Amino acid sequence: MKRWLIKKLKSVKLWRHIRRHKAKLYSSSLVSSEAYGEYLKMQLQRSLRKNDLRLKPRTIQLIDKLAEVVSLQQTKVLCMGCRNRAELDYFHHKGVADVVGIDLFSEDPDILVMDMHYLQFPDNTFDVVYSSHSLEHACDPRQVINEMARVCRSGGVVVVEVPINYEVTSTDLVDFGGYQNIHKEFVFCLKETLWSENLPSQNNSTEVARTIMRLV
Ligand SMILES: C[S@@+](CC[C@H](N)C(=O)[O-])C[C@H]1O[C@@H](n2cnc3c(N)ncnc32)[C@H](O)[C@@H]1O
Incomplete structure (x- = not known):
């Protein structure tokens, strides 16, 4: 065409x-x-x-790592900025029955149209809030982080992956520079870090920071 x-x-x-x-x-x-x-x-x-529907190796690695450090049985998971079903399906594959996605756009009943700055869920709704390559798109990361902490139950787990050390653009707005700075942003609600890494660039891909945090 x-x-x-x-x-x-x-x-x-x-x-x-x-x-x-x-x-x-x-x-x-x-x-x-x-x-x-x-x-x-x-x-x-x-x-x-962007209409890439494939399940990415980085998604598999991060959700596998999450399943290693916490039990995913009987958990309710929010995938923030999931774009498509790939993350949701992989959570199902890992035994999670209750997964919901949110994005600004959706063609899937399991993905709700919602802005991550204003999550339309009650407090303490989720056991796991998973945000992969979405927090860097926030125009107000503090507000999004407050929202993530609010909808995650006490003692629940927040997972974040973001690109780092890259040139910000009109849509990729925030460079956290490393997982250490993500922890600083979550310090008001962080109980413990379960796992983190800053991953160097591989085959010309952007460096990424990833972290799995338990909230107070
Ligand atoms: C780079 S994609 C990430 C997709 C997937 N999570 C991954 O890891 O590949 C970022 C997604 O965040 C969504 N997004 C951007 N701003 C958003 C906002 N304010 N609220 C909700 N979703 C947003 C975009 O629509 C896009 O689908």
């Missing part, structure tokens, strides 16, 4: 999506600001451009 036509179809899809989910995405007072609306639009545009 011609490039201009694909571009046009994608912008129609974006416009329809925003119209359909306006109430959910633009529900808070902050969201009504023009700058925040632009932020959401940029993130959505990027997500619609």
Whole structure:
């Protein structure tokens, strides 16, 4: 298909999506600001451009590591910024029955359209909050971290993976620089670190920081 036509179809899809989910995405007072609306639009545009449905080796490694350090039986898991079913299915494969995903965009009933800055769940809903390559897209990481801590039950586990030491862009907004700085951001609710690593670049991929933390 011609490039201009694909571009046009994608912008129609974006416009329809925003119209359909306006109430959910633009529900808070902050969201009504023009700058925040632009932020959401940029993130959505990027997500619609990227349509990679494959389960990534890094996802397998991180969820396998999580299953090594905590029992996943009978847990309720939130995948924040999951984009598609890949993470959800891998959690199911590891024996987790109750997994929900949230993203700004969804074509799957198990993935709810929701902004990570304003999670529409009651306090203490999840045993595990899993955020892989989504926290760097936050326009206000502190607020997202507060939300993650709020919806994770006391004694629950938060998992974060982010790219580090990369050039930030208009959609990849935050460089934590290493897992040590992620821990600093979670210090108000961090009980213990179960596992962490800063992974050097491999085959030209970006360096990543990953950490599994138990909350107080
Ligand atoms: C790089 S993808 C990560 C997908 C998957 N978790 C992974 O590890 O490959 C980032 C996802 O975060 C989502 N996202 C960006 N900003 C968001 C926001 N404010 N609220 C919820 N999801 C957001 C994007 O739509 C995108 O699907």
